[in-house]
Amino acid sequence: MANELIYLDNSASTRLDERVLEAMKQYYFDTYAVATSEFAYTLGIEAREALDDSREKIAKKLEATAEEIVFTSGSTESSNLAIKGVLRANKKKGKHIIVSTIEDFPVLNSAKALEREGYKATYLPVDGEGFIDLEALQNAITPETVLISIQHANQEIGTLQNIQAIAEISQEKKVLFHSDATHTFGRVAINIEKLPVDLLTLSAHTIHGPRGIGALFVRKNTPIKKHLDGGFQEFNLRPGVENIPGAVGFAKAVELITAEENERLKQLRDRLIDKVFKQVPDVTLNGHRTKRTPQNANITFHFVEGESITLHLDMHGIAVSTGSACFSKSLEASHVIMGIGGDHERAHGSIRFTFGRFNKQKEVDKVVEIISEIVKNLREISPLSNK
Amino acid sequence: MSKIKLPYTKKVLEHFKNPRNVGEIENPDGKAIEGSPACGDMVQLTLKVDEKTKRITDIKFKSYGCASNIATGSIITEMAKGKTIDEAKKISWKSASEELGGLPAVKAHCSVLAVSSLREAIRNYEERHGIIHEVEPTTEEVVKRRLRHVMNPLTGLDVIRTNLISNISIKNGSDGKIIEITVDLPEDHQFANNVKKEIQEKIEHRKDVKKVIVKFLNN
Numbered sequence: 001m002a003n004e005l006i007y008l009d010n011s012a013s014t015r016l017d018e019r020v021l022e023a024m025k026q027y028y029f030d031t032y033a034v035a036t037s038e039f040a041y042t043l044g045i046e047a048r049e050a051l052d053d054s055r056e057k058i059a060k061k062l063e064a065t066a067e068e069i070v071f072t073s074g075s076t077e078s079s080n081l082a083i084k085g086v087l088r089a090n091k092k093k094g095k096h097i098i099v100s101t102i103e104d105f106p107v108l109n110s111a112k113a114l115e116r117e118g119y120k121a122t123y124l125p126v127d128g129e130g131f132i133d134l135e136a137l138q139n140a141i142t143p144e145t146v147l148i149s150i151q152h153a154n155q156e157i158g159t160l161q162n163i164q165a166i167a168e169i170s171q172e173k174k175v176l177f178h179s180d181a182t183h184t185f186g187r188v189a190i191n192i193e194k195l196p197v198d199l200l201t202l203s204a205h206t207i208h209g210p211r212g213i214g215a216l217f218v219r220k221n222t223p224i225k226k227h228l229d230g231g232f233q234e235f236n237l238r239p240g241v242e243n244i245p246g247a248v249g250f251a252k253a254v255e256l257i258t259a260e261e262n263e264r265l266k267q268l269r270d271r272l273i274d275k276v277f278k279q280v281p282d283v284t285l286n287g288h289r290t291k292r293t294p295q296n297a298n299i300t301f302h303f304v305e306g307e308s309i310t311l312h313l314d315m316h317g318i319a320v321s322t323g324s325a326c327f328s329k330s331l332e333a334s335h336v337i338m339g340i341g342g343d344h345e346r347a348h349g350s351i352r353f354t355f356g357r358f359n360k361q362k363e364v365d366k367v368v369e370i371i372s373e374i375v376k377n378l379r380e381i382s383p384l385s386n387k
Numbered sequence: 388m389s390k391i392k393l394p395y396t397k398k399v400l401e402h403f404k405n406p407r408n409v410g411e412i413e414n415p416d417g418k419a420i421e422g423s424p425a426c427g428d429m430v431q432l433t434l435k436v437d438e439k440t441k442r443i444t445d446i447k448f449k450s451y452g453c454a455s456n457i458a459t460g461s462i463i464t465e466m467a468k469g470k471t472i473d474e475a476k477k478i479s480w481k482s483a484s485e486e487l488g489g490l491p492a493v494k495a496h497c498s499v500l501a502v503s504s505l506r507e508a509i510r511n512y513e514e515r516h517g518i519i520h521e522v523e524p525t526t527e528e529v530v531k532r533r534l535r536h537v538m539n540p541l542t543g544l545d546v547i548r549t550n551l552i553s554n555i556s557i558k559n560g561s562d563g564k565i566i567e568i569t570v571d572l573p574e575d576h577q578f579a580n581n582v583k584k585e586i587q588e589k590i591e592h593r594k595d596v597k598k599v600i601v602k603f604l605n606n
Binding site for chain 2: 306307311381
């Protein structure tokens, strides 16, 4: 086919790596038993070993211990468990949580759900590049504050928070700290021996692993309650028959990521940003130029609407996403672009390009050529651009 | 071209790719810019009217909007061209949508904007040519009429017809009317904010209105 698909929506989800699927197969067809205790039957013990081994590999990536990794169904569940689990386990201390306004929906809506139950939430605003103000964070902390939940990197604009400083503030103030690392785990180095974070949301399908599996890092001795009721699996924090093929696939996906690959993604990202800025007038980069995830570029093409761009791109076999209200399921403009002080116009024409393992440099070049042409044509029919 | 799986008809995609009557007429007889801060879309429409026959001789539009918006702008200019202004006034979002082979329910509000721009441009022509003068006071009837332009994203029909409005109250303040509208949706509904903004946008600009308060029913 002359027109091969160019997929630049890797922060939504990625294509599974075949090697991941290969590693998983055994646990569907051969070692398919549940993870049993060591006194049960061989197949179950083998399954248990595979689960423990996967846990170990994921922990190692963070310099954590295996007992600190709780498998979940994905990052949505991980963030729900972290936030609801910690707040409900620490009612004696207080009922206050601090999050940022540009968190992804699992964090934001968990905080809102807790508010409906009588908890209090503070939503910290961010600056024009998506950073929270550390002083404002300090000031927001009260004796009632149980948890700070600030993402490591933003899902739409890729901004990397100063997570080290946030963690140190939380440590100093004796407040627990959760961070949604869905878009950084594997892509940006995290070492929990140096980073005093208490809980981290981890995802597999954003790094060419399977869907339906994620994890929550829970630092030893963190007071947390499970929020699903059932058996005693996952250190009594997450009941349900373990997803062993998923865990094996997750571990394999983590193993396959290299520093070179992340560097290559960064080059693709920079190439796209540089080329767009050279070729297309009236564009704005959303987020910080360098303090952003290697896989994310987010650019507003002024005077045009994002869904019109994505539809034209789709006709060329190119997949991206936009912060435009017309594109979203709630018909609301991106809360992230609005959160960084953008108006509807900025959200309206914002396009997110996110790279993955299977993207090539020539794809970047082709996308820039095509999008330049699309934006030029749409601007010709736009009432805003005839000045 | 790759196969498009989006829920748009061939005709919508065709008008989106090659919109008709794009541009701006110099010295138009009627002009309108309709914008929606909620969706962010904007449509500009200019037209020429033959003074004797009252027929629309030329019509052009520009769109800062999504595919449905562009396609509807294109189709209504085609539909309106050559019609008398009274005939053109009857072009509704429904007939435009039908002409396009249908639009997804959730996109109805995008097409409404293009249709309102046609009506407003005609109204602008009528005002300029002394066909209408008076400014209508905002009554419950007027509010209801305006709300017929707010789409229920769940059904693609307007909020009045789908009984989404459970109450309208109008209070006379010292410097303008305060309109309170209650919507039969929970506050945390997926579309609650969108509906709220669209309602405010349709009524707030009226000269005798000071404030529009939108409330939700939490059940």
